[in-house]
Amino acid sequence: MEPFRQARNLPVIFAVGDNPVPIWGMSARERLRRIAAAQDLPFEAGAADTLILANLAFVFDPSWLAWLRNRPGTVLTRGGVPVLAHVAERDRARVSHAMESGGEAPAGLEEMPAEREEGIFNEALRKRERPFAERLVPENVPAIERATYVGAYKGVTDLLTKYLWPEWAFWLTRLAARVGLSPNGVTAIGSLLCIVATIAFWNGWFWSGLAVGLVFMVLDTVDGKLARCTITSSKLGNAWDHGVDLVHPPFWWWAWATGCAAYGRPLSDETFWLVIAAMLFGYVAQRLIEGAFIVRFKMHIHVWERFDSQFRLVTARRNPNMVILFAGLLVGRPDWGIVAVAAWTMLSLVVHLVRLLQAMGRGRRGEPIVSWLA
Known part of the structure; x- marks a missing residue:
């Protein structure tokens, strides 16, 4: 895979799929839009050298997006399935297909499993944490809401x-x-x-x-x-x-x-x-x-x-x-x-x-x- 060029502008956030299950009173798409706005990232608009694809079958801690934005060529997975992926436009189709089909992350991307024990350091909240990334289905909502609160x-x-x-x-x-x-x-x-x-x-x-x-x-x-x-x-x-x-x-x-x-x-x-x-x-x-x-x-x-x-x-x-x-x-x-x-x-x-x-x-x-x- 060709090395990524230094992005000239911020990556654009795009939702992949749809999910009617609400979380904290929001749809998955609306939550993603709010996260993008809070982190000053364009949402499904504008041109950029890279983009971040978000799988709406999952819900994730906002700190994952902040962590991923400066790591082009990286994909966050849960159970091997892509949850977030910072990729070039040329890789959009194959990564979107993996997200929608529940398949594994395409080769050539650096994979970051959400299950990895060491997690990441969140400077804003002053703690090392393993942020959550879970499937957004009705039976998981209570646990996910508690996880977002704890996070x-x-x-x-x-x-x-x-x-x-x-x-x-x-x-x-x-x-x-x-x-x-x-x-x-x-x-x-x-x-x-x-x-x-x-x-x-x-x-x-x-x-x-x-x-x-x-x-x-x-x-x-x-x-x-x-x-x-x-x-x-x-x-x-x-x-x-x-x-x-x-x-x-x-x-x-x-x-x-x-x-x-x-x-x-x-x-x-x-x-x-x-x-x-x-x-x-x-x-x-x-x-x-x-x-x-x-x-x-x-x-x-x-x-x-x-x-x-x-x-x-x-x-x-x-x-x-x-x-x-x-x-x-x-x-x-x-x-x-x-x-x-x-x-x-x-x-x-x-x-x-x-x-x-x-x-x-x-x-x-x-x-x-x-x-x-x-």
């Missing part, structure tokens, strides 16, 4: 998101898709609950605030998963979701510290301002360190080495901090809880600063800084 989960995150509410968020994501609620709609509900929780904390209604805050935190997972599962991410939704995530935590901590007085466990003026200063400084400084690591090393600090991924489970972000506040409230001392959160924030800051300096030192010595998940 949208970050591998490196906090302990609550990773262990406590994945199942809750899955059923809420499925419900939202069934009733046609958009990710931005979920974000809007969550934003309102976030404000309600802040007011509750400010007034010392800690148990009510925790309950409302818990629902908000679960919805904060749902909106992103719904956007990924239904392929409906948008710049507005992304900015709104991340904006709320970035802005609200300091307001929660300030409100909690203030509400201790209404609860009957006031902080002294000196302690109050020390707590607020530590939490604000620690929160901003940690975000700056994370940003500096990304700029310098082109990856998140939490995926550098195994320790960093493990520390992300408990580092002083909103969810682990809420566990500390909950523990303090259990013993009737919300004031102890907020002081503990301030102390943990400063300790986490020191850990992140040390890790950044260590990475910089190794880089200056010529050592490669790569993710342990790669």
Whole structure:
């Protein structure tokens, strides 16, 4: 087979076959169109040196398309049958025939079995994964929807998101898709609950605030998963979701510290301002360190080495901090809880600063800084 020339433009996506079985409320063709649009790839229009054929008898994780787009001459298979193939126009007919007939991938293409154990590294979700590629038939839909949901989960995150509410968020994501609620709609509900929780904390209604805050935190997972599962991410939704995530935590901590007085466990003026200063400084400084690591090393600090991924489970972000506040409230001392959160924030800051300096030192010595998940 002749070597592929460097493509002058992006590969065009073409669907092969048809499939009426819906997935997350979409047809297979509509899902493919949304994936192509999300990855800025032309769908069944325009001219290109190469094209990517997608077998609609199967459904696949979007990360496969991102992986395949820069690998002309490669075919993704499941059980030997082509699922996705990045090929030249001259190979279109024989690859399409193999897809429609359920035959094996034509000779001359580099085959990537979806079953291969080592999988691929997904930088966006910070995890090594073996993305799914399965036949889209009615009996497989529940398992496929769960696989798409699991595939949208970050591998490196906090302990609550990773262990406590994945199942809750899955059923809420499925419900939202069934009733046609958009990710931005979920974000809007969550934003309102976030404000309600802040007011509750400010007034010392800690148990009510925790309950409302818990629902908000679960919805904060749902909106992103719904956007990924239904392929409906948008710049507005992304900015709104991340904006709320970035802005609200300091307001929660300030409100909690203030509400201790209404609860009957006031902080002294000196302690109050020390707590607020530590939490604000620690929160901003940690975000700056994370940003500096990304700029310098082109990856998140939490995926550098195994320790960093493990520390992300408990580092002083909103969810682990809420566990500390909950523990303090259990013993009737919300004031102890907020002081503990301030102390943990400063300790986490020191850990992140040390890790950044260590990475910089190794880089200056010529050592490669790569993710342990790669």
